[in-house]
Amino acid sequence: KGLRDTEHQRASPIPSQFSQEERVTMKESLKGAIQIPTVSFNPGEFNTTALAEFGEYIHKVFPTVFRTSFIQHEVVGEYSHLFTVQGSDPSLQPYMLLAHIDVVPATDQGWEVPPFSGLERDGFIYGRGTLDNKNSVMAILQALELLLIRNYIPRRSFFIALGHDEEVSGAHGAQKISALLQARGVQLAFIVDEGSFILDGFIPSLKKPLAMVSVSEKGSLDLMLEVNMTPGHSSAPPKETSIGILAAAVSRLEQTPLPNMFGSGPLKMTLQQLANEFSFPASVIFNNLWLFWPLVSRLMEREDITNALVRTTTAVTMFNAGIKVNVIPPVAQATVNFRIHPAQTVQEVLKLTKDIVMDDRVQFHVLESVEPLPVSPFDDQALGYQLIRQTIQSVFPEINIVVPGTCIAQTDSRHYTNLTTGIYRFNPVYLQPQDFRSIHGINERISVQAYESQVKFIFEFIQNADTEQRPVSHLHEL
Numbered sequence: 010k011g012l013r014d015t016e017h018q019r020a021s022p023i024p025s026q027f028s029q030e031e032r033v034t035m036k037e038s039l040k041g042a043i044q045i046p047t048v049s050f051n052p053g054e055f056n057t058t059a060l061a062e063f064g065e066y067i068h069k070v071f072p073t074v075f076r077t078s079f080i081q082h083e084v085v086g087e088y089s090h091l092f093t094v095q096g097s098d099p100s101l102q103p104y105m106l107l108a109h110i111d112v113v114p115a116t117d118q119g120w121e122v123p124p125f126s127g128l129e130r131d132g133f134i135y136g137r138g139t140l141d142n143k144n145s146v147m148a149i150l151q152a153l154e155l156l157l158i159r160n161y162i163p164r165r166s167f168f169i170a171l172g173h174d175e176e177v178s179g180a181h182g183a184q185k186i187s188a189l190l191q192a193r194g195v196q197l198a199f200i201v202d203e204g205s206f207i208l209d210g211f212i213p214s215l216k217k218p219l220a221m222v223s224v225s226e227k228g229s230l231d232l233m234l235e236v237n238m239t240p241g242h243s244s245a246p247p248k249e250t251s252i253g254i255l256a257a258a259v260s261r262l263e264q265t266p267l268p269n270m271f272g273s274g275p276l277k278m279t280l281q282q283l284a285n286e287f288s289f290p291a292s293v294i295f296n297n298l299w300l301f302w303p304l305v306s307r308l309m310e311r312e313d314i315t316n317a318l319v320r321t322t323t324a325v326t327m328f329n330a331g332i333k334v335n336v337i338p339p340v341a342q343a344t345v346n347f348r349i350h351p352a353q354t355v356q357e358v359l360k361l362t363k364d365i366v367m368d369d370r371v372q373f374h375v376l377e378s379v380e381p382l383p384v385s386p387f388d389d390q391a392l393g394y395q396l397i398r399q400t401i402q403s404v405f406p407e408i409n410i411v412v413p414g415t416c417i418a419q420t421d422s423r424h425y426t427n428l429t430t431g432i433y434r435f436n437p438v439y440l441q442p443q444d445f446r447s448i449h450g451i452n453e454r455i456s457v458q459a460y461e462s463q464v465k466f467i468f469e470f471i472q473n474a475d476t477e478q479r480p481v482s483h484l485h486e487l
């Protein structure tokens with residue numbers, strides 16, 4: 010499988026080799042980016058000083074990007090950045106690289122080094138945003154800077170969109186960039202965003218790492234449950250308080266997982282594509298899912314991460330109640346964050362939830378909801394998918410498994426469905442389960458070598474994208 014070679018590709022691509030000085034500069038630039046605390050706290054509540062500083066910082070460390078005549082830079086929604094890189098061949102449909110500059114909050118607690126120090130230890134750069142997602146922001150601009158220094162002129166136009174509020178909705182960043190591009194009549198060949206990695210050690214019976222390119226994304230429902238009761242003196246309490254009623258409702262939700270949807274949605278095809286990579290007897294099981302699906306579906310439920318792939322998950326994330334030790338609480342509120350399986354809808358999840366709670370005293374308030382995203386094409390004709398695949402093969406020759414998957418979290422790419430049907434979520438970085446837990450957790454870090462590989466990947470990807478849109482089915486046809 011692959012892309013048809015073209016005259017252009019054969020005309021010597023610029024080699025992805027960086028001098029010692031460039032390698033030092035690129036890692037120091039990433040460290041500097043980590044040191045700017047571009048935290049998103051709540052929708053509309055950001056560290057605006059840091060976001061402004063970040064804008065100045067990228068000007069400073071990527072001067073060539075900003076002074077190149079065929080690159081237009083615009084600030085959108087005050088702190089997001091849109092770069093339009095004009096290619097030399099207008100007949101090629103443009104594509105877009107996405108990343109976000111904001112991060113979730115972090116306190117020093119539990120970190121080996123302060124989360125906004127960007128310190129290097131034992132070959133790793135530590136800090137909030139090293140995996141989610143300043144690594145991508147910096148690697149994209151770094152790769153472009155290095156290409157421009159080597160006098161690269163792209164054939165295919167592309168956009169780089171860097172949102173500033175992905176962690177709290179994307180309403181001020183990605184959504185505005187998307188509207189702007191739509192108003193300009195832009196249609197994209199594909200988009201590449203964060204949302205999956207080269208996964209290592211996520212499936213116990215699979216010893217080899219695999220590159221998972223997410224072609225879909227789970228939806229979400231943020232639901233606030235509320236119980237109101239008459240307040241009074243705690244010396245003569247009623248049999249049930251708002252806190253007790255709400256706690257019981259929340260507990261029922263935690264104890265009653267939503268249905269296992271294994272067999273519906275993109276996971277089945279992921280496992281089918283993986284089947285031959287397992288050793289015996291797992292290979293027999295995965296090659297005969299029609300027979301073994303009850304077993305596999307139960308196995309998937311065992312670990313939190315694979316469980317997230319087979320069902321809509323329920324996470325109680327906030328609980329607020331009580332005003333004073335001797336006052337019967339008037340109101341209790343809990344927030345539940347559901348991540349919706351691609352084969353379910355927001356309405357279905359809402360109905361299932363009400364049926365589980367089964368208590369009229371509990372009110373339901375939908376705070377925000379997003380339907381699961383459609384599946385992007387990943388066949389031999391899918392340019393974006395095939396370019397990612399081709400670049401993986403070149404930069405990570407040791408990886409021989411590339412499969413389509415589903416992103417269990419949400420990304421800014423969901424705001425761009427009006428511009429393309431090809432949305433691919435992939436970070437060219439190795440990820441082990443403990444690294445996954447560091448995202449939004451503690452001790453988030455990236456190795457210097459992994460960051461260099463990410464820059465190399467984008468450096469080659471941008472050149473590979475200059476191919477004509479003529480993907481072919483089989484390599485032997487070349």
Ligand SMILES: CCCCCCCC/C=C\CCCCCCCC(=O)N[C@@H](CCCCN)C(=O)O
Binds near residue numbers: 178179
């Ligand atoms: C069969 C193979 C098993 C695969 C296991 C999958 C492992 C998952 C690997 C990587 C997923 C990482 C996703 C990182 C992207 C994080 C994006 C993010 O944090 N988004 C936020 C957006 C919040 C928007 C406001 N509602 C989020 O989802 O919370």
Ligand SMILES: [Zn+2]
Binds near residue numbers: 109142175203
């Ligand atoms: Zn992210």
Ligand SMILES: [Zn+2]
Binds near residue numbers: 113141176
């Ligand atoms: Zn995140």
